[in-house]
Amino acid sequence: MPASPIRKLTPFADKAKQEGKKVYHLNIGQPDIETPEGMLNAVKNIDFDIWAYTPSEGTLSYRKKLTEYYNKLGYNIDAGNIIVTTGGSEAITIAMMTCLDPGDEVIIPEPFYANYNGFASQSDVVVKPILAFIENDFALPPIAEFEKLITDKTRAIIICSPNNPTGYLYTREELEALKTLCLKYDLFLFCDEAYREFCYDGREFISPMHLEGLDEHVIVMDTVSKRYSACGARLGCLITKNKNVWNTALKFAQARLSPGMVEQIAGEAAVDTPDEYFTKVNKEYTSRRNTLVKALNNIEGVYCPNPGGAFYVVAKLPIDNADKFCQWLLEEFSYNNQTVMLAPATGFYSSANTGLNEVRFAYVLNNDDLKTAIVCLEEALKAYPGRTIHSEQLAAGK
Known part of the structure; x- marks a missing residue:
């Protein structure tokens, strides 16, 4: 580890x-930006008699509220495409355990979020890194370099856009190239979208969820930590339109019982944060x-x-x-x-x-x-x- x-x-x-x-x-x-007032007020004004378990996939009210946020972005999902997780970290670990068996391989452009290595270690998944270079401002490596790494054990590619640690924002052309690759080799495309709101200079954020013909392959891993400066809430989600993936991921969600009740109340209020x-x-x-x-x-x-x-x-x-x-x-x-x-x-x-x-x-x-x-x-x-x-x-x- x-x-x-x-x-x-x-x-x-x-x-x-x-x-x-x-x-x-x-x-x-750890942002020093203030958490939205509506999110904090939702916690301050909580009124319940029993601090109860929630459904393993998250409360229906929160998942419905999340669909408002994602469909505003053009993701075209419903509550049944979402599993609420304990932070983005759990979304990543559940995605890995759902889609990869021990010994299976995942390709990740590097440098990458350091904890991918840790999550892969927990799941006995093999990381196959592919170098992005600072001299090229950490742009996506050529697709031909990805193909060199693909074996009969390769199951997925992970990207993070905008990227942690480099800040690189993948272009539509780069994502289309990954789409072609995933369809050719029947690979999952995991997309860590923790920094979706932070795109600069008028640059466009493109998600794999925006690409036609990739619905069965895309798994989005997300979190409220950065978006709302709420790292301590430990609240995230996994999104997929692949029902087999969703049903299997739910088993892992059930094994850890449920996401936090208070956090989801705060998360529901967060969706109404003004632009x-x-x-x-x-x-x-x-x-x-x-x-x-x-x-x-x-x-x-x-x-x-x-x-x-x-x-x-x-x-x-x-x-x-x-x-x-x-x-x-x-x-x-x-x-x-x-x-x-x-x-x-x-x-x-x-x-x-x-x-x-x-x-x-x-x-x-x-x-x-x-x-x-x-x-x-x-x-x-x-x-x-x-x-x-x-x-x-x-x-x-x-």
């Missing part, structure tokens, strides 16, 4: 704080992205793509080892008694010796804090013993 690259350095951050350092947390996607909330949040994240990407690319030896969505970037730094560097930031470095906590990108890859000079940033802090954090990073890169590029090298074009 692999350690989380997002959380494994927490003991070092805790120790730094005990020593009096201020730590800027850019390691984890202005998302407009404001999108504007704020766009501003933060612009601040972070510009500041990073202004640092000597750093390259950071400009992502189309989510609230993450992966940047290449002039360092020898991301894990060592991120730990060093917390253990040995401070600038004005401040430091930065980052997530080493190695944990977002499954291939060995990849992402060694890359880190993930979550731009979940306000612009002023982001600017201060990047000043700390710039000073850290000057002082880091494992720095791999120097001014004289840059001047010589090396």
Whole structure:
């Protein structure tokens, strides 16, 4: 079971704080945006006599309410296509256990959400990674590269769009290419859509649910965590129009009894969140992205793509080892008694010796804090013993 690259350095951050350092947390996607008032009020105003089990697939009232949200997006589903889960994490694990037997293979473009490795480990599923490159801004690898990995054990492809950790937003053309591949080899297409609301610069969000002829293959895995800044609610869902998949997934849902009652009450209220909330949040994240990407690319030896969505970037730094560097930031470095906590990108890859000079940033802090954090990073890169590029090298074009 692999350690989380997002959380494994927490003991070092805790120790730094005990020593009096201020730590800027850019390691984890915990938004500082306020949860919608309607969602909070629904919890405050709860009135029941018995805190009871709910149906294993989730309450009918919540699932019906969710169909309003998804059908507004053009998914054309009903309550019978939804299973409510304990966070997006459970949606992913149930999808894996439903569609893949032990030893079966799933292809995932990397870098990918680190916990896919953990969920695959729990399910005895084999991850077959396919490299996306920072030099290409982490675009979908060519379909020919996918075909090289397909064996008689291949059952599914997982994508996350907009992507965690890169922020890359898949295009319609890329999804159409995946559709053709899935139909050709009879594969499931799992789509993690946790960051659907966070698309920037007027770019269009396309879901596999929008593609004709793919209904039996698509499984959407979703969560309220990021959309409503409600990570602690642990409320998500699995969506599929494939009835065999739904019926099997329900068995796993029954095995864990039910999703939380209070969370679903809050989730039902969340669907009525006004569009202005998302407009404001999108504007704020766009501003933060612009601040972070510009500041990073202004640092000597750093390259950071400009992502189309989510609230993450992966940047290449002039360092020898991301894990060592991120730990060093917390253990040995401070600038004005401040430091930065980052997530080493190695944990977002499954291939060995990849992402060694890359880190993930979550731009979940306000612009002023982001600017201060990047000043700390710039000073850290000057002082880091494992720095791999120097001014004289840059001047010589090396």
